[in-house]
Amino acid sequence: MATKELWAAPVCPYAQRAWISVTETGAPFEYKVVDLHDKAPDFVALYRRVVADESANAKVPVLVDGDLEITESPVVAEYVLRTYGGSLDILPADPGAMAKAKLWAELFGSNVAILKSDTKAKLAEAEQQMARALAQVLDALLRSQGSQDGGDYFLGGKYSIAEVLTTSLLQRALSY
């Protein structure tokens, strides 16, 4: 049987995007846990092969589906949903809705990050920036690009890739 592996780390919100897509679809991928502080040599070699850079810092997630080896969480999530999620309808069929959902996820990801800093002052500044992004930029974007028809999700009544790509980051943002 062709190899089906998802290399991920539970701590990582990007890996979690891939894990959510695999879990939603029930696709039969073996979950390979990566210790980010002590990466297995076969994982490092795999990542470096995928990005064609022999000195790259190996990152999760990486997905292997037979001959296909891919990384970058939005790429992995979309591939899994498109390939294994047919009846779930998580990828909007309408190209405009798909583009809006991906734009939302992209801007969400660039505004909501894992905050790391060497000083408390810099951390506080980063927290303030993220709070502003959540309360102003992302809120305005949700109102302008999100469904105008109400509903609990970005596209209205329908759970979509917009949530697959943002839930793990939002969950962490809410813990600040």
Ligand SMILES: N[C@@H](CCC(=O)N[C@@H](CS)C(=O)NCC(=O)O)C(=O)O
């Ligand atoms: N842009 C990447 C980001 C992936 C990423 O930054 N993963 C982190 C963990 S959250 C990682 O593996 N870092 C490598 C390290 O910690 O050495 C994606 O969306 O997949």
